[in-house]
Amino acid sequence: MKEYQVVLIDRNQKKEIEILDPSFWVKANCLTDFCSPWKNDSFSKIEFRALWDLDYLYFNFQVFDSEVYIDRKDDSTDSICNSDRVELFFRKDEKLSPYYCLEMDVDTRILDFEAYPNWNFDYNWKWPENQMEIQSVKEPNSFTVAGRISIASLKEFDLIQNNTIETGVYRAKFSQNEKGEYQPTWISWVNPNTAEPNFHIASSFGKFVLMK
Numbered sequence: 622m623k624e625y626q627v628v629l630i631d632r633n634q635k636k637e638i639e640i641l642d643p644s645f646w647v648k649a650n651c652l653t654d655f656c657s658p659w660k661n662d663s664f665s666k667i668e669f670r671a672l673w674d675l676d677y678l679y680f681n682f683q684v685f686d687s688e689v690y691i692d693r694k695d696d697s698t699d700s701i702c703n704s705d706r707v708e709l710f711f712r713k714d715e716k717l718s719p720y721y722c723l724e725m726d727v728d729t730r731i732l733d734f735e736a737y738p739n740w741n742f743d744y745n746w747k748w749p750e751n752q753m754e755i756q757s758v759k760e761p762n763s764f765t766v767a768g769r770i771s772i773a774s775l776k777e778f779d780l781i782q783n784n785t786i787e788t789g790v791y792r793a794k795f796s797q798n799e800k801g802e803y804q805p806t807w808i809s810w811v812n813p814n815t816a817e818p819n820f821h822i823a824s825s826f827g828k829f830v831l832m833k
Contacts, residue, residue, distance in 0.1 A: 622787075623811050623827035625652050627671045627678070640767045641756050646670045646681055655792070657808045659818045664808055669790055673831055678775060678786070681767040682707040689764055690795040690803055691728055698744055701732045703795070703803065707766050708820070710736075710789035713779045715823040721778060723748070724793075727757045727764045740821055749774050786829040791820050 628648050639645065649670035657664055665686035672679045684707070692703040704726045712720035717738050724732040733753075735746035748770075755768035775781050790810035795803040807818040813825035 624830055625669075625671065625788075625790075625810075625827060626650055626830050626832050627673050629832050630672045630674050639756075640679060640681070640769060641758055641765060645679075646672070648672065649681070652790070652810065655790075655808050655810055656812050657806055658812050658814070660806055662806065664794055664806055667792055667808065669810070671829060673772070675772060677769040677771055678829075679767070679769045680709065681765065682792070683763055683765045684792065685763045686794070687762045688796075689727055689759065691726060692803075693728070696730055698732060701726060701730050704728075704730075704793075705795050706732075706793050708789070708791040708793070710791070710820065710826065711775070711778070711780045712787050712789075712823075712826060713782065714787070715826075717821075717823055721748070721780070723753070725755050725757075725766050725768070727759050727766060729755050729757050729766075731755060736821065738821075749777070781831070784831040784833070786831070787826050788829045789820060789826045791825075 649672050652669040655667050665684055668683045670681045689705045692700045694700055706724050706726040708724045710720055710722050719735045719737050722734050722736055733748045735743045752771040752774035757766045780786055792808040794806040798804050809825055811825050811827045813819060813822050
């Protein structure tokens with residue numbers, strides 16, 4: 622499995638720096654090796670970073686894209702699913718029974734749900750209250766979605782084992798086709814080696830290693 626090393630930070634540092642401040646992420650490893658196995662088209666650069674301390678796992682997606690599509694008709698599941706977004710999935714093992722999904726857009730809308738194999742999703746499930754938050758900013762040529770997830774909630778779902786979190790990191794990019802319809806390009810950190818786009822499969826996950 623692919624691995625990403627999550628750097629441990631000084632617990633006092635987070636009290637001084639906001640998660641959207643680039644200087645907060647200086648010590649983080651920068652993950653850029655994303656792929657879109659189901660399309661030959663190029664896609665905008667993505668930089669992902671993560672840090673952790675004894676309280677939180679911090680994450681930051683910076684996407685270098687000036688044309689961001691957001692379906693703002695409402696805040697429904699369908700509306701978020703039809704928008705440019707970034708995603709994190711967490712599992713305790715390859716059985717995916719269950720696994721947990723966070724899909725987030727630049728409007729800081731969150732689609733969080735519990736999932737089981739064969740596209741069995743429980744959209745009524747929510748991440749525990751006050752245990753996860755996100756912030757975002759849109760620049761002329763990029764957007765950033767950053768957040769933090771409590772270590773306590775990750776432990777509650779048995780997602781940290783041997784200082785490792787098995788994680789999927791993804792992006793959905795919507796672009797107009799010749800008919801004026803918006804169609805997605807699916808982008809993943811790990812190539813799941815499937816014929817059709819599919820993040821909801823064991824082979825799309827890698828490992829976040831919590832460094833000491």
